[in-house]
Amino acid sequence: MQNKFYLLAGNAYQKNAISFLRQSKEIGLELDGIILLSNVDSKRSFSKRLITKMKSMFQKLVDKVFFKAYLDFKNIEASWNLANANSWNLLNPHGNIHTNKGDIPVISLKEWSANAILKILPQGVNHYVAIYGGGIFSKEFVNIPHVHFMNAHMGKMPKYRGMNVLEWAILNDDEPYVSVMELNNAIDGGPVYFETRIDVSSSKDIFQLRKAGYEQCFRAMVDCFMLIKNQDVSGKEQDKGATYYYSMHPKIRHALINKLFSS
């Protein structure tokens, strides 16, 4: 069966999507289309957005007047996720999807559903979709047999599922890897098509480390697509014995920084 290759881009992940586009051009991977979710993301009506905005402003006012000296639980959780939140700012590609797409056709989805996907990605072809957006993919998406949603994950499978796995691997004295997997019903549990070591040797701080990780993830996705295109490889089921990791607390991250970067 013929293979076709796509990029799926949501609003919040534009930088990732553009970085992937750049890498694909450098390597000479020709994409068959870019699926944009920007229309879907801003689908909520003006009135709903206005109500949400007003609720948020009211909450901020109440917090400022009555709870100035206090935090929300979300603030505490945010302090655990600081590095993740800042991660998106590490990538700074120029332009947007449209200025970077070249001749690649763009399909703007009006609705985010399996039916919408089936309309643009018909049967008879194996469609491989690099995902940078779309949230958590439900069963209706991952169970479409001829559409393969692909994710590049900064961890060797099955030992490094979850979050901040680049940092966890280094802390555990394991080699950091990127694995390109097809999405299935398990989190980070899908068949692995491609994996490669991440080279972080030139990183001078934690942010350069993460940036290096991201860039090699985009490259791995491109390399994976090239491998499928040229050698028609398929995914290998993961071994048993999965380990899950979670967002790294600042104190653990600090220990990692000391380990890596103190002279």
Place this chain on the structure above:
Amino acid sequence: MLNALRRVKYYRLYKKANFKLYVLDRAKKVGPIVDTDHALQNIFQWIEASFRATNDGGSSAYYTVGRGWKSSYPETTGYLIPTLYDYADYSQNSKWSDLANSAGSWLLSIQFENGAWQGGQVDSDIGERVFNSAMILDGIIECYERENDPKYLDSALKGLKWLVSCIGDDGVLSQHNISAGGSFDLLSLACMARAWQYLEGSEREDTLSEIRRSVSAHLELQNANGWWKRSNFDYSYPNTSLLHHLSYTLDGVLILSEILEDKSLEEVVLKSARKMLSMFEVNRKLPAFINEDWTPYFDLGDKQYSQCLTGYAQTSIVFIKLARLKSDKRFLNAAYKMIDILSSIGNRSFGQGGLDYGLAGSYPIFGNYQPFQIVNWAAKYHAESMLLLLNNSRSKKRAK
């Protein structure tokens, strides 16, 4: 509506400090995150207030919102003692070791002739209780190790003898016990093992044999999925585990593993701890009451559940120990997060001694474990978790 009004009246929620606490918990507002040193100062400020509130040398069981301090609680005073001594070491301030020694003397003065201690608070008429006596044993042995005063060892060995006599033919500690005993008695057995280390001769062997027999019987309470039967009060929600009792169980098994030098017991704990780790990290909280299949019991209704703050502190202790034993920093990672949560909740003052910097039974305060009570056992375990992180918590294994 009527219940709500009764609650306002009973807990005096119309008073400023009480109202403020209630509103903050309703709005899920907590204090700023503080460093460990500051958090320790906060919690020991409350602990000190709990001792000052009584006249006898013991620590008050809890401060009830709008009602004041309860009388001294022998059980929790007993297990506060090691934490007081550890904090004296950390802070280089002997007032805390003096407090511990004074608490120890008080406990000696209320020990029964047969070696047991009572259940409940000191002014209750609850008779001898196994779990309570075992917790006190931990404190008395600590006093002996710190003060080197033989009166403490005599008291502890007398207590141990009584406790061993309570082990039933089936190995379970169902006589004279809270809820006819439960998995939490693995901590009772750990405290007994701590005292056993000071026995000699044939009594030492016989006692060890009884303790091991009882440990085996209690380990049967763990299900294949790591959940524990009989890890809640018998009057509580049926077929649920209370996080506080679950954590007693796991900590007890870890202490037993260390004292009895049995590494297989670590795997028993890991079976449960892995489930708790993923529950906590995925949901960013743990429920106070846990169903057999590790799902939360929604005690607040409407798919909402309260959290047990003591349980958090105890779970963080178990996690820190596991991180060190198994070189698995994911447990340490989660422990740091739990300690952040507790330190922030505990970093609130209300201009009211019993409320300032204390930790309640439940979060929010109107949850279903010790509602509207700022409990001394949450303070103890929160302090212990931070001291353990700082490597300032002594092992229960007798130094050679």
